[in-house]
Amino acid sequence: MSPALPRRAASGTSAPRRARPGVLRRGGLSLAVERRSLVVCAVLLVTALAFSIVLIGTGDYRIAPLDVLRSLTGHGNPGQDFVVRQLRLPRVVVALLVGASLGMAGAAFQTVARNPLGSPDVIGFGQGSAAGALVVIVLLKGPAWQVSLGAVAGGLLTGLAVYLLAWKNGVHGYRLVLVGIGGSAVLSAVNSYLLVRADFVDAARAVVWITGSLDGRDWSQVRPLLAADLVLMPLLLGHGRALRITEMGDDAAHALGVRVERTRLVAVLAAVLLTAAATAAAGPIAFIALTAPQLARRLTRSPGVALAPAALMGAALLVVADWAAQRTFPSGQVPVGVATGVLGGGYLLWLLVTERRAGRI
DSSP: OOOOOSSOOTTSSOOOOOOOEEEEEETTEEEEEEHHHHHHHHHHHHHHHHHHHHHHTOSSSOOOHHHHHHHHTTOSOHHHHIIIIIIIHHHHHHHHHHHHHHHHHHHHHHHHHTSTTOOTTTTTHHHHHHHHHHIIIIIIOOOHHHHHHHHHHHHHHHHHHHHHHTBSSSBOHHHHHHHHHHHHHHHHHHHHHHHHHSOHHHHHHHHHHHHOOOTTOOHHHHHHHHHHHHHHHHHHHHTHHHHHHHTTOHHHHHHTTOOHHHHHHHHHHHHHHHHHHHHHHHOOOOSHHHHHHHHHHHHHTOSSOOHHHHHHHHHHHHHHHHHHHHHHOSSSOOOHHHHHHHHHHHHHHHHHHHHHHTTOO
16 A cells, blocks of 8 residues: 555545555565554454354354354354355355445545545446346346346446546546436436336346345355456556545646556446446445445545555445344345445435535535
């Protein structure tokens, strides 16, 4: 992680106190890191893993956390091993990967847009992925793997359209957000039309998918999502320093040797693909991409982009939300997309009120 630049946060909030950097040295190489960010990342990682263990043991057949650990390490009884490894572990791994993907994608979008509302689910990319999936479900009657491909294609096409429509001698943050919100409204209408046109079976299948759920997830959803994360997350992290410099303004970034539009294009493309891959695996999970980067920024007190903390915050939030949904409604599990929508909607209202009081909107 590079040291934080002393400038205003991309979210539009006042800049927090600068985190104290440390320097790691090995041989002739040195790396500046923010100690607070490292501590926050460690706490978030432990939190996500701890709730993952608890979540694996939650359900009609409850398993104590110690028994879950025994099964994960190969020392459990055959019955518990089957429940833990085959039925519940894939669901939790998908939750961790989806949350991390959405958290990092949200951080990248908010940095490019320089706006806390620059989130994939606010500016239409989630709706685009949903539209692609609904086309496959309602019109093409395709199987699950084609639905996933449709979600990825819909997200990519939406991202390309929003980027091109927002382009005018570069991409301005508020223009990107406004174009994205308009596109989201259009795509929402398209999705509603597809649902009305669908027959009963396809409509029920589509509604379950667009709600956003982790139920029934297996290793077939884990593998492509993990592959996408292994490629796209290092790509975004490698552009983290350049993204942070772009927050100083285009002129300053050009003067420091940053290719601004190329950096933004790579960040948007990687973030769109992360969002599309996450949506293909679990449906459109609302508000994780909006809230995770903001909460991570406040915990790390970083005035710049916090990609790794945002990813870990997203993973922790989604696992906690899924656990809360199962514990709150034990008789009938509520899709995790409903839980994140309730929590994220409240956060969005608070954010809008805060921004309005500060005179920024």
